Amino acid sequence: MEIAFDYTRSLGPVLGQFMTGLRDQRILGARAADGRVHAPPFEYDPVTASPPGELLEVGPGGTVVSWTWLPEPLDGQPLNDQAALNDPAALNDLAAQPRPFGWALIRLDGADTAMLHAVDPGPAGPAGMRTGMRVWPRWAAHRVGSIRDIACFAPDEPTPEAPAPAAGDTVSDNTAPDHAAPVTMTITPVRLRYLHTASPAESAYLRGLAEGRLLGQRCPACGQVYIPSRGTCPADGVPTDAEVELPDTGTITTFSVVNVGYPGQQVTPPYVAAAILLDGADIAFQHLILGCDPADVHMGMRVRAVWRPREQWTRHADTISHFTPSGEPDAPYESYGRHI
Amino acid sequence: MTEVAVVGFAQSPVGVRDDSTTSGVEMLVPIFGQVYAQTGLTRRDIGFWCSGSSDYLAGRAFSFVQAVDAIGAVPPIMESHVEMDGAWALYEAWVKILTGEADIALAYGFGKASGAELRKVLALQLDPYLLAPLWPDSVSVAALQARLGIEAGRWTEKDMAQVAARSRAAAVANPSAQVAGEVSIEDLLARPYVADPLRAHDCAPVGDGAAVVILASAERARELCDRPAWITWFGHRAESAALGARDLVTLAPLGPPDGPPPDVAELHAPFTHQEIILREALGIGGTTDVNPSGGALVANPMFAAGLARLGCAAQAIMTGRADSALGHATSGPLLQQNLVCTMEAQ
């Protein structure tokens, strides 16, 4: 399962200036009350807790104070960001061959603290990394006001005639106009992969689905039946071990009509998401109600499962496509009221 | 002041647990059973519950609520959660007993790291503006710290390998350990770098696990445990989140201000060189048995390993192996936060 989210954050006065500086290819620091220059700048003086005065420019050159070498980089890290590479050729290249690189703490010229960033030592690889080495920023081609406006640091000193090249950049899009508005926000895309494991109880439920059966479990202490079972009775904290097969008919205990679209939505609105109490179960589970006008759905309505065609039965929740009204008379409130 | 003691401790086996989900329930139910059996308590005797876990690690929202299934929350319980190691849950439970709101409290921690990209998940605990967008993975960041110490003459790669070898040898007697056994320093140093100067043995293994500790007030502790581990001191320090602006290889003194060194110390050091930093910050010298369990280098279940350190330290007292013990837990990058608890027999 892949979970992705773009975190959008406001920067505040200090980091706003710092990020605006990066967009304009300048690195800013802050002088603390003790005289030490922090780069990146602090938002509050670590000794006096006062905000910094006017930020001052540091670098762009710096000295490596510690480093490491990452032979197997992770997706998203500098020089290995698939999303940042729009060039399909580069993308194929990267998929085939991750690009090892160094991490370093870099003390920029004029600063007393260090900045963590990536270092590309070029063809020398790890042999090109050492404490005390001199490095300069390699600017990203498209800068937006982010720590990633510095693509990485590298040991090639820029000369006045040939300013630091922007990474992967052939056109001179690398000088943002000075009059551009200050940067106030930053967006950080976060993308993480998870491999979820089904518990023994969940596995039994999913295997049942593939056979067209609905399997729950009964608590040995209180006798309540849970479907799908979580393996443990949430009321008693004891394992539920007795398997119970339930019919595919039930009662709507509560519901919601979804009228709003959202990214990744599987069904076109309007549609109904309902809590359904299967006959014989003590806990409702959520499913779709289709096959009727959403306006007709109500509490106590009797429904039955609509299974996908037999050849599409799998160990996946969508083996039941949805629930639909069964046409039976409504269930009395007392029969489901305590499960709402 | 009300006295509080540890009266029960259990931890799950640690490893890649295919039988367990990110809710923690499958790992927690058996160890809850163990501490109930140790103390003769039932779930209804617990006045306060507190857990440590992380939704980022679980990859699902409110994962700690699902863990409550392992408790059995009918009738309703008094429950809290920290998005930190369970050691901080233990601290909250200790405070709860001190305030008189509970006589008996249970702290637990759990984490299933094997299903997540742990090195990337841990990058998200870094500064969200200046660091996290670069995805500096946890091993690389620790490598920067290790090199600083090496080049300052504070330790060598061989010193680090010795920490690993001693931890693995100690773990032979620890059924919860994920790695254990006798290894030679030369063999370890011959292996390749994962992130120069760190090799695989310098880094805690990635595994799934859980731990639980029961605390009791003075009135109850003696009836629940023959030899309670009485809590004598708690200390907590947090360092700056600006990694490049703090001294990464020296921590301010972490232990209690006075008193003799403990018989046993359990230190939560996920990297070999961090054990060396912690020994210095705690002033632990020759007479203290450090990490007789093997420590986090043999089993590091996220959000449970720190609680397990405090639990192992308490267990040394409860079993009569020690008269005094110190447990340490860390959270955040590069020993940013440190919690220390000292305990003794009476």
Ligand SMILES: [Zn+2]
């Ligand atoms: Zn029950």
